[in-house]
Amino acid sequence: MAKTALITGITGQDGSYLSELLLLKNYKVHGLVRRVALEDKTHRLWRLRGILNKINLHAASLESYASIVKLIQHLKPTEIYHLGAQSYIDYAFKDEFSTLNTNINGTHYLLSAIKEFSPKSKFYFAASSEMYGKVLEIPQTEKTPFYPRSTYGISKVAGFDLTRNYREAYNLFCCNGILFNHESPRRGFEFVTRKITHAVARIKLGIQKDLKLGNIEAKRDWGHAKDYVEAMWLMMQQKKPEDFVICTGKQHSVKDFTKLAFKTAGLDYKKYLKIDKNLNRPADVQTLLGDHSKAKKILKWKNKHSFEMLVKDMVASDLEFVEKEGY
Numbered sequence: 001m002a003k004t005a006l007i008t009g010i011t012g013q014d015g016s017y018l019s020e021l022l023l024l025k026n027y028k029v030h031g032l033v034r035r036v037a038l039e040d041k042t043h044r045l046w047r048l049r050g051i052l053n054k055i056n057l058h059a060a061s062l063e064s065y066a067s068i069v070k071l072i073q074h075l076k077p078t079e080i081y082h083l084g085a086q087s088y089i090d091y092a093f094k095d096e097f098s099t100l101n102t103n104i105n106g107t108h109y110l111l112s113a114i115k116e117f118s119p120k121s122k123f124y125f126a127a128s129s130e131m132y133g134k135v136l137e138i139p140q141t142e143k144t145p146f147y148p149r150s151t152y153g154i155s156k157v158a159g160f161d162l163t164r165n166y167r168e169a170y171n172l173f174c175c176n177g178i179l180f181n182h183e184s185p186r187r188g189f190e191f192v193t194r195k196i197t198h199a200v201a202r203i204k205l206g207i208q209k210d211l212k213l214g215n216i217e218a219k220r221d222w223g224h225a226k227d228y229v230e231a232m233w234l235m236m237q238q239k240k241p242e243d244f245v246i247c248t249g250k251q252h253s254v255k256d257f258t259k260l261a262f263k264t265a266g267l268d269y270k271k272y273l274k275i276d277k278n279l280n281r282p283a284d285v286q287t288l289l290g291d292h293s294k295a296k297k298i299l300k301w302k303n304k305h306s307f308e309m310l311v312k313d314m315v316a317s318d319l320e321f322v323e324k325e326g327y
C-alpha cells in the first residue's frame with residue numbers, strides 16, 4: 001500500500017521540494033495549508049504549481065488544536081513532516097508573540113494529536129542551526145549546546161525539546177533535523193541569498209540601481225534545499241528515530257555570496273553594494289558552521305551541490321525570472 005505523508009509548510013521552499021521527492025517515491029502527499037492559500041492559488045501556491053493536481057491540500061491552522069486533530073484523525077499518515085513555521089528572523093524581532101505562538105504551539109499540537117490519535121505516524125521536526133545562535137563550539141554537532149539569539153531560535157529549541165520528549169516519554173517515532181541554511185531558486189525574497197540574486201538580475205537587466213544589505217560579515221554554512229529534503233526523508237526511513245545535523249561543512253560570508261553572485265552575472269559587486277545599518281538585527285548570529293559526520297555515517301547523506309553550484313543556480317534562475325516577469 002502506498003505510504004501517506006502529511007506536510008505542514010507545504011507551500012514553502014522545502015515543502016515544495018519535499019512534495020516532489022515523495023511523489024517520485026509514490027507517496028500520497030497531503031499538505032496542511034492556511035485557508036487563504038486556497039483562495040489565492042496563483043500567488044500563494046506558486047511553488048506547487050507543477051504538482052497541484054497530484055497532491056491533496058487541506059485547510060487547517062497551526063494555531064488550532066481542533067483543526068490539527070481533525071486532520072490527523074482523518075489521515076493517520078505514515079509520515080508527518082512538520083515544516084510550517086514563521087521562519088523569517090527579522091520578523092521574529094518585529095512580532096515575537098506570533099512567532100512563539102505559531103512555532104511552539106503548532107509543534108506541540110501536532111505531537112499531542114499524534115500521541116492521542118495516530119501513534120504509529122512518524123514525525124519530523126524542522127529544527128534549525130539558529131538554535132546554536134551565539135555558538136559555543138565550532139563546528140556545531142548534535143552535541144553542541146544551544147544559545148538562541150531570537151524568539152525564532154527559542155521557538156526552535158522548544159520544538160526540538162518537545163520532539164525529543166515525546167520520543168522518550170511516549171515511545172513515538174519523532175526526529176529532529178537540525179538543518180543549516182539551505183537555499184534555492186524557490187527561496188523567499190526576504191532571505192538574504194534570494195534578495196541578492198534577485199537584485200543581481202534586476203541590476204543586470206537595468207531595473208534596479210543598487211543593493212542594500214545589513215551585516216555582510218555574517219557567516220553561514222549554505223547548502224541547496226534539494227539536497228536537504230533528501231536528508232529529511234532518510235531520517236524517517238531509519239529503524240530508530242534520531243536527531244541529525246544537516247550541513248555542508250563549508251562556510252562563507254554574506255559578502256562572499258554577494259561577490260560571487262555579481263561575478264556570475266559578469267558584474268563587479270563593489271559598484272552596487274551599499275551598507276544600510278537599519279538592516280542590522282538587534283542580535284544577530286555571526287557565524288554558523290556544521291559538522292555532518294553523523295548523517296554521513298548513518299544516513300549515508302552528503303550534499304551534492306557546492307556553494308558555487310548553488311549561487312550559479314540561483315542567479316541563472318533569477319535572470320530568467322526577471323526577464324520573463326519584468327520585476
Ligand code: NDP
Nearest residue numbers: 009010011012013014062083084085087126128179181182
Ligand atoms: P518557508 O518560509 O519557505 O516556508 C514556511 C512555511 O510555513 C510556508 O508554507 C508557510 O505558509 C508556513 N506557515 C508559516 N506560518 C504559518 C501558520 N501560522 N500556519 C500555517 N502555516 C504557516 O520556509 P522553508 O521552506 O525555508 O523552511 C521550512 C522549515 O524549516 C521552517 O520551519 C523553517 O523554520 C525551517 N528551517 C529552514 C531552514 C532554511 O534554511 N530554509 C534552515 C533550518 C530550518 P504560507 O505560505 O501560508 O505563509
Ligand code: GDR
Nearest residue numbers: 087089128129130180181190191192193213214215218279
Ligand atoms: P537566517 O537567514 O537569519 O540565517 O535564517 P537570512 O538569509 O535572513 O540572513 C542571513 C544573514 O544575512 C544577514 N543579512 C541580511 N539578511 C536579510 N534577510 N536581509 C538583508 O538585507 C541582510 N543583510 C545582511 C543577516 O543579518 C544574517 O546574519 C534562515 C531562515 O531560513 C531560518 O528559518 C533558518 O532556520 C535559518 O536560516 C537556518
